[in-house]
Amino acid sequence: MKFNRLVLACAAGLALCSVTARAQLTVEITGAGANRLPVAIADFTGERIVAQALASVVRADLERSGLFRLIDAGAPLADSATPPFEDLKTRGADAVVGGSVVPGADGRYETRVRLSDVPKQTVLGNPAYLHSGVQLRATAHRIADFIYEKLTGEPGVFSTRIAYVVKSTGRYELKIADADGANDQAALASREPIISPAWSPDGTKLAYVSFEAKKPVVYVHDLASGRRHVAANFKGSNSAPAWSPDGKQLAVVLTKDGGSQLYLVNADGSGVARIATSSGIDTEPRWSPDAHFIYFTSDRGGSPQIYRVPSSGGPAERVTFEGSYNVTPRPSPDGKSLAFIARNSNGRFQLALMDLATKQTQVLTDSAKDESPSFAPNGRMILYATEIGGRGVLAAVSSDGRVKQKLSVQAADVREPAWGPLVR
Amino acid sequence: MRTPLLALPLLSALTLLLAACGSQPPAPEQAASGVESRTPGAVSVESAPVTQVKPEPFDAGSIAALKDPRSPLSKRSIYFDYDSYVVKDEFQSLLTAHGKFLSANQKMKMLIQGNADERGSREYNLALGQKRAEAVKKALALLGAREDQMEAVSLGEEKPACTDSGEACWAKNRRGDMLYTGEF
Numbered sequence: 001m002k003f004n005r006l007v008l009a010c011a012a013g014l015a016l017c018s019v020t021a022r023a024q025l026t027v028e029i030t031g032a033g034a035n036r037l038p039v040a041i042a043d044f045t046g047e048r049i050v051a052q053a054l055a056s057v058v059r060a061d062l063e064r065s066g067l068f069r070l071i072d073a074g075a076p077l078a079d080s081a082t083p084p085f086e087d088l089k090t091r092g093a094d095a096v097v098g099g100s101v102v103p104g105a106d107g108r109y110e111t112r113v114r115l116s117d118v119p120k121q122t123v124l125g126n127p128a129y130l131h132s133g134v135q136l137r138a139t140a141h142r143i144a145d146f147i148y149e150k151l152t153g154e155p156g157v158f159s160t161r162i163a164y165v166v167k168s169t170g171r172y173e174l175k176i177a178d179a180d181g182a183n184d185q186a187a188l189a190s191r192e193p194i195i196s197p198a199w200s201p202d203g204t205k206l207a208y209v210s211f212e213a214k215k216p217v218v219y220v221h222d223l224a225s226g227r228r229h230v231a232a233n234f235k236g237s238n239s240a241p242a243w244s245p246d247g248k249q250l251a252v253v254l255t256k257d258g259g260s261q262l263y264l265v266n267a268d269g270s271g272v273a274r275i276a277t278s279s280g281i282d283t284e285p286r287w288s289p290d291a292h293f294i295y296f297t298s299d300r301g302g303s304p305q306i307y308r309v310p311s312s313g314g315p316a317e318r319v320t321f322e323g324s325y326n327v328t329p330r331p332s333p334d335g336k337s338l339a340f341i342a343r344n345s346n347g348r349f350q351l352a353l354m355d356l357a358t359k360q361t362q363v364l365t366d367s368a369k370d371e372s373p374s375f376a377p378n379g380r381m382i383l384y385a386t387e388i389g390g391r392g393v394l395a396a397v398s399s400d401g402r403v404k405q406k407l408s409v410q411a412a413d414v415r416e417p418a419w420g421p422l423v424r
Numbered sequence: 425m426r427t428p429l430l431a432l433p434l435l436s437a438l439t440l441l442l443a444a445c446g447s448q449p450p451a452p453e454q455a456a457s458g459v460e461s462r463t464p465g466a467v468s469v470e471s472a473p474v475t476q477v478k479p480e481p482f483d484a485g486s487i488a489a490l491k492d493p494r495s496p497l498s499k500r501s502i503y504f505d506y507d508s509y510v511v512k513d514e515f516q517s518l519l520t521a522h523g524k525f526l527s528a529n530q531k532m533k534m535l536i537q538g539n540a541d542e543r544g545s546r547e548y549n550l551a552l553g554q555k556r557a558e559a560v561k562k563a564l565a566l567l568g569a570r571e572d573q574m575e576a577v578s579l580g581e582e583k584p585a586c587t588d589s590g591e592a593c594w595a596k597n598r599r600g601d602m603l604y605t606g607e608f
Contacts, residue, residue, distance in 0.1 A: 193579075193582035193583070195546050195547070195550075195580075195582065196546070196547060211579065211582060211583075214535070214537075214577075214608050215535075215537075215575075215577035215578075215579075216550060216577070216578065216579075216580075235575055236554065236575065236576060236577055237550060237553075237554050237577050237578045239547060239550050239551075240547045240550075253547070253550075253551065255554050255558070255576070255577075255578075258558060259554070259555070259558065260550070260551035260554050260555070281548070281551040281552065281554075281555060282551075283547050283548055283550070283551045284545065284547045284548065297545070297547075297548055304544075304545075304548055325544065327544065327545040327548050328545045328547070328548075341544075341545060343544065347543075349543070349544060371544075371545060371546065372545075372546070390589075416546070
C-alpha cells in the first residue's frame with residue numbers, strides 16, 4: 001500500500017511527523033440525520049486489545065456519519081456465533097455485527113465479520129480481512145465501509161483521506177489525514193502560503209498552489225514518493241488547479257496573457273492551451289464528472305457568478321442568477337447538483353447546493369465565512385472551511401443539510417479542505 | 425514598518441541588492457522542470473533558491489531614493505476600493521514618480537504584488553489581486569516603464585498587511601505593492 005511507505009518514511013527520518021501528530025484534527029458531531037438506523041456493533045472476539053480497538057473504530061465511523069444510532073450489544077460476539085436476536089430486538093437494533101480476530105503465524109491477523117438483519121434473523125454478509133497490526137485502523141474503516149454500503153446502498157467513505165492546510169504562526173502545512181482525522185501527515189511545510197489542494201482522480205497525487213517563489217505557482221506532488229514538479233509557472237500568477245476526470249490534464253488559471261483566464265495543461269506541465277476568453281476574471285475551474293463541462297467563476301457579467309463552458313470549447317453559459325456573489329463551483333460526484341458559496345444580502349458567505357435540473361437552490365449552513373466546499377466521493381457529505389470564534393475550522397454537512405460535523409485542530413487555523421477519491 | 429535591510433548602511437545594502445539580482449522572477453513559459461524534494465514523503469520549503477549572476481551597474485544615487493523616506497519613491501503601496509481594481513486619482517503622482525524612475529533606470533525590474541481583503545473565495549481574491557497588480561502595471565507602462573521591466577502577480581488574501589476584521593483593516597489589505605530588484 002503506497003500510503004504506508006509515506007508513513008514509514010515519516011517514522012524513519014522526520015521529527016516533523018511526530019510533532020504534527022499532536023495537532024490531530026478532531027471530529028465533533030453537531031447534528032444528526034432524522035431517521036438513524038439502529039445498529040449494534042459487538043466487541044469482536046479474539047486477541048482482546050486488537051478486537052476492541054477494531055470494534056471501537058467501526059462504531060465511531062458509523063456514528064460520525066450521522067446515519068446510525070448505536071445500540072449496546074452486550075457481550076462480545078464472534079462472527080460464527082448466532083446473535084442473541086430476541087434480546088437485540090428488545091433493545092431496538094435492526095442490524096447486528098459480530099466478529100473475530102485470529103492471529104496468524106506470520107504476525108498478521110485474520111479478522112472475520114458477520115453482519116445480520118435482526119428482524120429477519122438473516123446474514124447480510126460475512127467478509128474476511130487479512131491485515132497487520134499497523135493496518136488495524138485501515139481494516140476497521142474497511143469494515144465500516146462494508147456495513148455502511150450494505151445498510152444504505154451507497155459506498156462508504158471511511159477509508160478515504162482528506163487534504164487540508166494548517167496555518168500556525170509563520171508556518172503553513174499541507175496535511176493528509178484519514179477521513180476521521182487520524183494519521184495526519186505533512187506532505188509539505190512552508191513559510192509561504194499554500195492554497196487550493198486538489199486530488200488526482202486515482203488519489204496518488206495532489207495539485208496545489210504554493211507561494212514559496214513569492215508568487216503563486218501550481219505544483220503536482222506525488223504523495224508516495226514526496227516528489228513534485230511544477231505544473232504551471234508562467235509570468236504572472238498561476239492558480240486554481242482542477243484535475244480532468246481521466247487524470248491526464250489540469251484546468252488552471254494563468255495570467256500570462258493578461259487577466260486571470262482559464263487554460264488546460266497536461267499534468268506534467270506540457271501543452272498549455274486556452275479554453276475560455278473574457279475581459280474580466282475567470283477562475284475556479286472544476287470539471288463535471290462526465291468531463292463534458294468545466295464550471296467556473298467569472299465577473300464577466302459585472303458580479304462574480306458561476307458559468308460553465310463545454311470542455312471541448314464553445315460559448316459559456318451562466319449557471320447562477322440569484323444574488324451578487326456566487327463563487328467556487330463544485331459539481332457533485334453524480335453530476336446532478338452543484339455546491340458553491342453564495343453571499344447573502346447580509347454579507348454572509350454560505351454553502352449552497354443547487355439542483356442542476358430544476359435550478360432550485362438550498363442554503364445548507366447558517367455560518368458567515370464558508371469557503372472551499374468539497375464533496376465526499378459518495379456525494380453524501382460536503383466538507384468546507386468556515387470560521388468559528390475567529391479561528392479557521394473545517395465543517396461538514398450532509399447534502400440534505402441534516403448531518404453536521406466540525407473538524408478542528410487546537411490552536412491553529414485549518415482551511416482549504418479537499419476530500420480524496422474512493423480508492424479500491 | 426522598516427525592515428532590517430533598510431537599516432543597513434548603504435554600501436552593504438547595495439551589496440545585498442546586487443547579490444539578490446539572480447533571484448529573478450521565474451522565466452516565462454517555463455517547462456515542467458522538476459523541483460527536487462529534499463526528503464521523501466515530506467518537502468520542507470524554507471526559502472527560494474538564490475543563484476549568483478553578474479552584478480548590474482546601478483546608479484547608487486537614485487537607488488538611495490527608493491529608501492529615502494523624503495522621496496515619493498519610498499512609498500510603494502496603491503490602495504483600492506472594495507471589489508474594485510480601478511486606480512484612484514490620488515495615487516497618480518506616486519505612480520508618475522515610479523514610472524519615471526523605471527524609465528530612467530531600465531536595468532531595474534519591478535514585481536507588482538496585488539492583494540485583496542479576506543472576504544470571500546481565496547481564488548477569486550487571488551484573481552482580484554491580479555487585476556489590481558495589472559492596473560498598477562498598466563499605469564506605469566503609460567508613464568514610460570517598459571513591459572519587460574515589470575511582472576504583475578497576486579498574493580490574493582494570503583498576505584494581509586493588517587489581520588483584524590473590519591473595514592479600517594480591510595482597506596489596508598486591498599492594495600498593490602511595488603517591489604524593486606533586490607526586494608523580492
